[in-house]
Amino acid sequence: MALALHHIVIDAHDLPGLARFWCRVLDWKVLSEREREVVIGTDASAPVGICFMPSPDGKSVKNRLHLDLAPDDQEAEVERLLGLGARRVDVGQGAEVGWVVLADPEGNEFCVLRPKRSLIAFR
Known part of the structure:
Protein backbone atom coordinates (compact mmCIF):
# COMPACT_ATOMS: atom_id res chain seq x y z
CA MET A 1 0.00 0.00 0.00
CA ALA A 2 1.46 3.37 -1.01
CA LEU A 3 0.50 5.60 1.90
CA ALA A 4 2.66 7.74 4.18
CA LEU A 5 2.10 10.20 6.99
CA HIS A 6 2.65 13.62 5.40
CA HIS A 7 1.78 16.36 7.92
CA ILE A 8 0.66 16.60 11.48
CA VAL A 9 -1.81 19.49 11.38
CA VAL A 30 9.74 27.20 8.23
CA LEU A 31 9.39 25.61 4.80
CA SER A 32 6.33 27.51 3.57
CA GLU A 33 4.47 30.47 5.02
CA ARG A 34 1.17 31.60 3.59
CA GLU A 35 -1.75 33.46 5.14
CA ARG A 36 -3.73 30.29 5.86
CA GLU A 37 -0.96 27.71 6.18
CA VAL A 38 2.53 27.52 7.65
CA VAL A 39 4.56 24.33 7.14
CA ILE A 40 7.66 23.41 9.13
CA GLY A 41 10.10 20.50 8.88
CA THR A 42 13.74 19.57 8.58
CA ASP A 43 13.65 20.21 4.83
CA ALA A 44 11.17 20.12 1.93
CA SER A 45 11.88 16.45 1.21
CA ALA A 46 11.53 15.24 4.83
CA PRO A 47 9.16 12.33 5.37
CA VAL A 48 6.82 14.30 7.67
CA GLY A 49 6.24 17.90 8.72
CA ILE A 50 3.91 19.98 10.83
CA CYS A 51 1.31 22.21 9.18
CA PHE A 52 -0.33 25.06 11.11
CA MET A 53 -3.82 26.00 9.95
CA PRO A 54 -6.08 28.81 11.19
CA SER A 55 -8.90 28.07 13.62
CA PRO A 56 -11.28 30.55 15.20
CA ASP A 57 -12.04 28.11 18.03
CA GLY A 58 -10.42 28.46 21.41
CA LYS A 59 -8.92 25.48 23.18
CA SER A 60 -11.28 24.22 25.88
CA VAL A 61 -10.34 20.60 26.71
CA LYS A 62 -7.32 18.31 26.79
CA ASN A 63 -5.97 17.44 23.34
CA ARG A 88 3.75 22.93 32.73
CA VAL A 89 0.20 21.55 32.74
CA ASP A 90 -1.67 18.95 34.73
CA VAL A 91 -3.93 16.71 32.66
CA GLY A 92 -4.31 14.17 35.45
CA GLN A 93 -1.00 12.41 34.83
CA GLY A 94 -0.03 12.10 38.50
CA ALA A 95 3.42 12.46 40.04
CA GLU A 96 4.85 8.98 39.38
CA VAL A 97 4.87 8.99 35.57
CA GLY A 98 7.98 8.97 33.38
CA ASP A 104 2.84 25.27 23.82
CA PRO A 105 1.97 29.01 23.77
CA GLU A 106 -1.57 28.24 22.51
CA GLY A 107 -2.22 25.56 25.13
CA ASN A 108 -1.62 22.41 23.05
CA GLU A 109 -0.29 19.72 25.36
CA PHE A 110 2.80 17.67 24.57
CA CYS A 111 4.96 15.31 26.61
CA VAL A 112 8.68 15.21 27.25
CA LEU A 113 9.58 11.58 27.85
CA ARG A 114 12.50 9.89 29.48
CA PRO A 115 15.17 8.99 26.90
CA LYS A 116 14.04 6.17 24.58
CA ARG A 117 15.83 3.66 22.35
CA SER A 118 12.78 2.34 20.52
CA LEU A 119 9.14 3.10 19.90
CA ILE A 120 7.97 0.31 22.19
CA ALA A 121 10.57 -0.23 24.93
CA PHE A 122 11.54 1.82 27.93
CA ARG A 123 15.20 2.65 28.27
Missing part, protein backbone atom coordinates in the same frame (compact mmCIF):
# COMPACT_ATOMS: atom_id res chain seq x y z
CA ILE A 10 -2.20 21.85 14.33
CA ASP A 11 -5.01 24.41 14.47
CA ALA A 12 -3.75 27.79 15.64
CA HIS A 13 -4.64 31.43 16.13
CA ASP A 14 -1.13 32.78 15.49
CA LEU A 15 0.19 30.50 12.75
CA PRO A 16 3.62 32.14 12.30
CA GLY A 17 4.17 32.51 16.05
CA LEU A 18 3.28 28.91 16.87
CA ALA A 19 5.32 27.67 13.89
CA ARG A 20 8.37 29.59 15.16
CA PHE A 21 7.90 28.12 18.65
CA TRP A 22 7.87 24.56 17.26
CA CYS A 23 10.83 25.31 14.98
CA ARG A 24 12.85 26.26 18.08
CA VAL A 25 11.59 23.18 19.95
CA LEU A 26 12.46 20.72 17.17
CA ASP A 27 15.34 22.60 15.51
CA TRP A 28 13.32 22.66 12.29
CA LYS A 29 12.70 25.53 9.88
CA ARG A 64 -7.10 14.10 21.92
CA LEU A 65 -3.81 13.89 20.03
CA HIS A 66 -0.45 15.16 21.24
CA LEU A 67 3.25 14.90 20.47
CA ASP A 68 5.68 12.88 22.60
CA LEU A 69 9.25 14.19 22.51
CA ALA A 70 12.15 11.91 23.50
CA PRO A 71 15.25 13.89 24.53
CA ASP A 72 18.66 12.67 25.64
CA ASP A 73 18.22 14.55 28.95
CA GLN A 74 14.61 15.00 30.09
CA GLU A 75 15.27 17.53 32.86
CA ALA A 76 17.49 19.77 30.72
CA GLU A 77 15.03 19.64 27.82
CA VAL A 78 12.07 20.57 30.02
CA GLU A 79 14.00 23.61 31.26
CA ARG A 80 14.92 24.60 27.68
CA LEU A 81 11.29 24.30 26.55
CA LEU A 82 10.02 26.33 29.49
CA GLY A 83 12.51 29.02 28.46
CA LEU A 84 11.07 28.99 24.92
CA GLY A 85 7.56 29.69 26.21
CA ALA A 86 6.12 26.28 27.09
CA ARG A 87 4.37 25.87 30.42
CA TRP A 99 7.00 12.01 31.34
CA VAL A 100 6.44 15.73 31.86
CA VAL A 101 3.36 17.35 30.35
CA LEU A 102 3.87 20.81 28.89
CA ALA A 103 1.75 23.09 26.72
